[in-house]
Amino acid sequence: MMPEPPYITIINSQETIRSWADSSDISANLREGVLRADFLIIPSKGYLDRPDLLFFPEGTENLFRFLRGLQNSAFRVEICVEEEEYRELALHADLLFIASTIVSNACVGVAVKLISEYIQRKLGSRRQETNVKWDLIIQDDKNDRSVKVSYFGPASEYNTVVSQAIKKLFEAQPNPQKRTRHLMQRSRWRYIKQAKKKR
Amino acid sequence: MEKLDAIRVYLAIVDSRGNMPENDEIIQRLLIQLKKEAVFYGDQVRAKEIWCCEQISSIQCNYLQAFEAIKKGFYYDAWCLLERIEIEVRHLEPHLQSDDNDYKLGFIIKHTRQFQSLYPYNLFSSPAYIKKKELCSVCHTPISIRNPCNHIVGEIYDGEQCGKIIVEAEILEISLTPEPFCKRSVAFMIDRETNELIDHYDYSLVKYVIDKLNQPFDEWNMSWPEI
Helix, strand or coil, X not given: CXXXXXXXXXXXXXXXXXXXXXXXXXXXXXXXXXXXXXXXXXXXXXXXXXXXXXXXXXXXXXXXHHHHHHCECXXXXXXXXXXXXXCEEECCECEEEEEEEEEEXXXXXXHHHHHHHHHHHHHHHHHHCCEEEEEEEEEECCCCEEEEEEEEEEHHHHHHHHHHHHHHHHHHCCCHHHHHHHHHHHHXXXXXXXXXXXX | CCHHHHHHHHHHCHHHHCCXXXXXXXXXXXXXXXXXXXXXXXXXXXXXXXXXXXXXXXXXXXXXXXXXXXXXXXXXXXXXXXXXXXXXXXXXXXXXXXXXXXXXXXXXXXXXXXHHHHCCCCCEEEEEEEEEEEEECCCCCECCCXXXXXXXXXXXXXXXXXXXXXXXXXXXXXXXXXXXXXCCCECCEECCCCCCEECCCCCHHHHHHHHHCCCCXXXXXXXXXXX
């Protein structure tokens, strides 16, 4: 199936980092790591006549390694699966299928940029002709609810389309963190103005 | 002149020297020998440079052979060679320096795509499968998400590209698809009496273009009108 503009769909979702931590068959140790994560890679469930099959798209191991290499104390990356349960699904289509991800709303901008960087590294000049499929679940930390942003379209359009969609989404639902940032900025300007006046 | 530099000059003049399979074989053997020496002396940078030359040489040979195969009417064989070019370019691209000589790679990439778009193939078989166990092609350590080995897929170690070796997999289904990952798996008809493959495709577009071209590096352009 060929993707068609606008390449993006947004729906409400019940999935959160906590819901995955609670419902997954994982050890207490991993559960702790999952709950601390800002960027959680989750498995897909079910393929044709195998409804219980849990899998990750081909290349998820590389993606996880790439993201782990960039993580720091303010941005923690985790994958919701035990080592021995990890399976990759190789699909037949010439498509870059990126594992579904849950991020907290504070980290959504970073997540989109990192995935954009990953696509660039992975596809190089093939960005023009390859399609990308990615589900991003954005979790509203305060209200314990989420929205699922699904992108299926050309790799070359990914960054623009997803960034714009997320921007619109945040404009429609005022983000308390954005507001805080705005207020902080405003008070900083006031401080600078006052300091100048004093001089 | 150093041997590797001489090979680079040979690779750079691919458009004027044409198809010389015997020379190409000598070049490939020489590169293997040079790479062994570089690895022996622990010179990873040189080993990587030699690997790049091997890939460039292979891409050029495949393009020249594909052109010849199309000329002779061996369209499916040429199709497989064009796919090889695509894969080799994909592997080489991240390692090419921007100030590198082009080695006619830009021309080859463009014309490979153009030839491919003229082919009538529109149905391919393609499997979907679960990879249960994979090994690193460099150290043969099982691939692990939390405790990976130090090798990165796609990087060059001792003059060889790191990949994954699938040792255990489960096929879930085989689909017919217009956009396959593996382009060589073209769906052909079968003669019910002889059980042999029948090439039922119409190659008139490919034939039309190749009849107008004298040399593999003759420039040509195409565009599909928007309807």
